[in-house]
Amino acid sequence: MRDFHVHSNYSDGDFLRSMVRAAESAGLEGIGFADHCNVAAREGPELMRGLYGFNLDRTYERRRRGIERLRENFDIEVYDAVEMDYDPRDEAAIDEFLAEAGFDYAIGSVHEVDGKNVQIASHFAELDEAERDAVVDEYFDRLVALVESELFEIAAHADLIERTPPLRGRATTDHYRRVAQAFADSRTVPEINAGRALTDAEIVHPASEFLRVLREHDVSVTVGTDSHHPDEIPARADFLADFADEYGLEPVTASVLDR
Template sequence: MQTDIHTHTTFSDGSDLSAMIDAAETAGLDALGLTDHCIVTDDAFGRRATYDLVKTYEQRREAVDAAREETTLTLYDAAEVSYVASEADAIREFLSTADFEYTIGSVHFADQYDYTANAQYAEAEDETCRAAVERYYDAVVELVESELFDVLGHLDLPERLPTLRGFSIPDDYERVAAALADSRTVPEINAGRVNRSLNRVHPDPGMIASFSNHGIKFVLGTDSHRPDEIVTRVPALEAVVDRSTIDIIEFDSLLS
């Protein structure tokens, strides 16, 4: 497998970085993308306070440069950036300054909706859940059309929440596929819930036909936050590729 494009080190002092690299080597990867969460502006859900790469990216870059001397893996200094349409100019300015080797853009929240936790939807009516999911795909299309990012992460994040699962419809995927067909942005197949709530990769393999019909290719990512997750999730991604007609893009083409 060429590379894992989506691995979080939750950077602190570099020890977590070394553990991720060791796990990637064990998993048989040739390259490792280090994509810590990066939230450029404050949000109503407190994620900026949890993930501080926007302040520590230079320190992490020094650690990545040092780690390159100790491994045969190709290491990519990258980031997963939360997209917020109203903050697009600030995000663009920060990305120009930070100059990551590549970026993943993800929608984690939009307007009043948080797509990372169930609590908001636990007792919500179906109409509310559907409205939240529809707003999610609106934001994903906005993300793609912004042309800010190399990769679209979490193509159908609401499916990871039991409270919102099943409220995505074929038209949602079709809208995203149509936007991607006109964009440089490449979507990701994400293994972040293989051993958790979904027990499979996402997006839903049954919905990928829309993307194939548009000639869209994918990249792969484990979305690992701990070293052991790399080792267990890489085989799941390999299995998806082996048993499907999904087109996988050569990762180096993202960097050209």
């Protein structure tokens, strides 16, 4: 099994070597570092980069040298990847950066709607029912645009709004069918993401109904623990292996992503 979605100290995770050591100890055949990156020039994203230090667009060459050293020292595949914030306004900048950087693969994520992070419940707590539904509609509009952009090999946590109580449970089968059709027509594949699977919330991305619709459309999937710390990798990897067995999934391999 390969884990295509972990983070390192080049965004909001732990040291590269610690993460690789944990993956190797867990029996994984590969680990993919997909650190956060945003290349938007607008004031809001610039402010967030300053606050959180998500500067992989400036540091990826340094990280790449570290990854090359790890490949020499560990008997495990180590992938040089990126997780990019997606906004339709940034497609040209994203395309230019990915072409320049030459990562093994790129993950795209929709984290914001109208400048608000969809994981922060307080952003939506005061909205009425219709306004919350509108946020969900916009989230899936952006997700479809991400897939149709053909910029990314993987789309991360494709129903991220399920993490947020005011937005949870508002996605419909029609939303899922629209996204599934976009995936079916694209090279981009969604991931089975275990980032919240072992928490009290027990959230697996995609939700069971979403996964059913994806399978109905014969959409391939990949897997990612979305780990930020070494001690998260073993249990999340075991969960994903059991999840794949339970649902009869055969996640795509790295060779399929490289196309």
